[in-house]
Amino acid sequence: MSRLLAVVAFALGASLLALGSVPARAETIYLKGGSKLTGRIVEQTDDWVKLEVDVEGGGSAVISLKRSRIERIEKADSFDERIEAAQRRLERRMDLEAERDFRELVRENPRHARARDGLARALYNQGKLAEALKTLDHYLLLVPQGRDPQLMLLAAEYRMYAGEYAEAKNLAREAAALEPQNSTLREQAAALTRRVDRYRDGTEAAEQKAAQQKAEAEKRASERAGFDRSVGSNMDACEAAADLLYWMREANQNLPVAARVEVRADPRAEAAYTRGGNAVDFQRAVDLVTATITVNEAQWLRDYDHVKRQVVYGLYYQLKARYPKAAPAVTIVKREPDDKGRARQVDLARGSWDGKRARLVVELWTPANVDRQRQAGLKNGKR
Numbered sequence: 268m269s270r271l272l273a274v275v276a277f278a279l280g281a282s283l284l285a286l287g288s289v290p291a292r293a294e295t296i297y298l299k300g301g302s303k304l305t306g307r308i309v310e311q312t313d314d315w316v317k318l319e320v321d322v323e324g325g326g327s328a329v330i331s332l333k334r335s336r337i338e339r340i341e342k343a344d345s346f347d348e349r350i351e352a353a354q355r356r357l358e359r360r361m362d363l364e365a366e367r368d369f370r371e372l373v374r375e376n377p378r379h380a381r382a383r384d385g386l387a388r389a390l391y392n393q394g395k396l397a398e399a400l401k402t403l404d405h406y407l408l409l410v411p412q413g414r415d416p417q418l419m420l421l422a423a424e425y426r427m428y429a430g431e432y433a434e435a436k437n438l439a440r441e442a443a444a445l446e447p448q449n450s451t452l453r454e455q456a457a458a459l460t461r462r463v464d465r466y467r468d469g470t471e472a473a474e475q476k477a478a479q480q481k482a483e484a485e486k487r488a489s490e491r492a493g494f495d496r497s498v499g500s501n502m503d504a505c506e507a508a509a510d511l512l513y514w515m516r517e518a519n520q521n522l523p524v525a526a527r528v529e530v531r532a533d534p535r536a537e538a539a540y541t542r543g544g545n546a547v548d549f550q551r552a553v554d555l556v557t558a559t560i561t562v563n564e565a566q567w568l569r570d571y572d573h574v575k576r577q578v579v580y581g582l583y584y585q586l587k588a589r590y591p592k593a594a595p596a597v598t599i600v601k602r603e604p605d606d607k608g609r610a611r612q613v614d615l616a617r618g619s620w621d622g623k624r625a626r627l628v629v630e631l632w633t634p635a636n637v638d639r640q641r642q643a644g645l646k647n648g649k650r
Contacts, residue, residue, distance in 0.1 A: 294318070297338045304330065305371060308340075316340070321375040346376065353385055357392075365389040373402070380406070380415030387421060400425050416442040416452055423459055432467045436460050484543030491541060497527065501537070503546055504528040507589055511558065511582055518578075524561040524602075530590065531555035556586050556595040559612075564601040567615055571638035575599075576629045579618035583627055594620035 295305045296318060306320035309329060316332045344352070353368035369386035376382060383406045390399040403422040407414065419442035426435035443449075443456035465471045491502040499505035508526040515523040532540075536552035539545075560582065567575070579597055586595035599616040618629045 293342075295341050296332060297341070298332075298336055299338045300336075304332075305375065306330075321377075346372065346379075350379075350381055350385070353382075357385055357389055360392065362389045362392040366393070377405070378410050380410075380418045384415075384418050384421060387425070391425065396425060396428060400429060414445060416445045416449075419445070420455060420459060423456075423463075427459075427463045427466050432463050435463045439463070486543070488541065488543035491543070498525075499527060500529040500531075501540065503540065503549060504530045507586065508558070510589075511560065511585060514581065514585060515560070515578070519566060522562050522566045522578075524563055526561070527559045528586070529555075529557045530593075550590055551592060553590040554592050556590050556593040558582060558586060558595060558597045560597065560599050561602055561612075562599055562615065564603075564615070567599065567601070568633055568636060571636055572631060573638060575616055575631060575633075576618075579616055579629045580627060583618050583620075594622075 293305055294308050295303055296316065297303045304318055304320060306318040306327075308316060309319045310317040314334055316334065316337065318330050318332060319327050320330060321327050349368065349372060353365050353372065356368060357365040365385065366389035369382055369389055372379065372382040373386050383402060387399040387403050390396075390402065400422070403418065403425065406418060407422065419438050423435045423438035423442065426432075426438060439456040439459045443453045446452050462471060465474075494502040494505045498508050505528070507530075508528040511528070512523050512526045530553045532549060532552040532554060536544075536549050540549035570578075579599065582597045583595055586597070587593070597618040598614055600612045600614050602610050603613055605611045615633050616629060616631045618627055620626075621628045
């Protein structure tokens with residue numbers, strides 16, 4: 268009897284010893300070079316650590332690492348916890364990090380459908396369609412039966428993007444056949460099959476382009492609704508005013524004070540622009556443009572008259588280039604207080620197109636400031 272108890276005690280002790288040698292969770296070894304390895308430590312000494320890691324395709328391998336290369340060793344999270352962490356990175360479009368994490372998970376469990384799914388999506392998001400297809404094909408080779416239907420649908424979708432339409436349809440049908448009683452899966456497969464046809468015919472690409480154009484138009488419409496009415500009659504007019512000020516300040520930083528541009532076009536063109544339509548189409552439809560430029564009077568009076576005219580010419584032809592259908596009217600003004608202290612506008616110069624004479628006429632209402640030497644040169648044919 269005592270001999271039997273001794274045998275049982277020995278067997279129990281050996282079992283406990285064996286259980287103690289198998290870690291409840293895997294370990295992650297962080298190397299000083301910045302990389303990390305996850306597996307099961309099977310042996311360690313003061314100088315070496317032996318780590319058993321799973322390899323893609325099945326089986327495992329033991330890696331020997333010098334202690335001098337190791338920064339730290341931590342108990343790893345469970346496989347499911349690591350899947351969730353990698354998925355969160357994928358959802359936040361941290362694709363490079365997600366790829367790294369999912370690749371490590373696939374290496375540990377090559378048949379895990381969710382790990383394969385995450386790796387394929389992370390690769391696709393980075394424009395690596397061929398690599399995404401390769402990792403999905405590897406899953407199909409490793410799992411000939413009992414495949415995950417959602418992963419099959421993903422493989423079908425990526426085959427579609429690669430232009431392999433017949434294979435995409437086959438994979439979709441195979442996915443539906445995995446669970447014949449699953450009506451939701453059948454509808455998903457049927458929808459993907461229809462989508463393959465539309466994608467092949469270019470319909471989906473056209474729909475995607477239309478949706479993108481609609482989104483861009485809605486964004487432009489939202490931006491155009493917030494224009495500064497003191498600067499222009501719409502957003503395009505405000506942009507024209509800003510361009511005029513920029514041009515003037517390049518020549519004389521202190522001359523311009525403010526600019527306002529008003530434009531008019533066919534009501535349909537204006538409505539299309541307001542809804543986010545093409546700005547160039549609207550500019551071509553504009554038939555009336557007026558620009559009012561407020562200047563520093565002291566700076567304006569300091570310039571010779573021919574310089575003032577050149578400023579008006581420049582403003583006119585910049586507006587003409589932007590709105591080719593219109594004959595812009597440009598007015599240079601100053602602001603000064605009236606008898607009651609309120610600001611009033613005083614015209615200093617105006618430029619407008621004279622249709623009869625077929626030229627731009629500039630009128631100046633400020634005291635003459637003539638560069639006599641230049642005037643003499645102009646009379647002699649010099650410029």
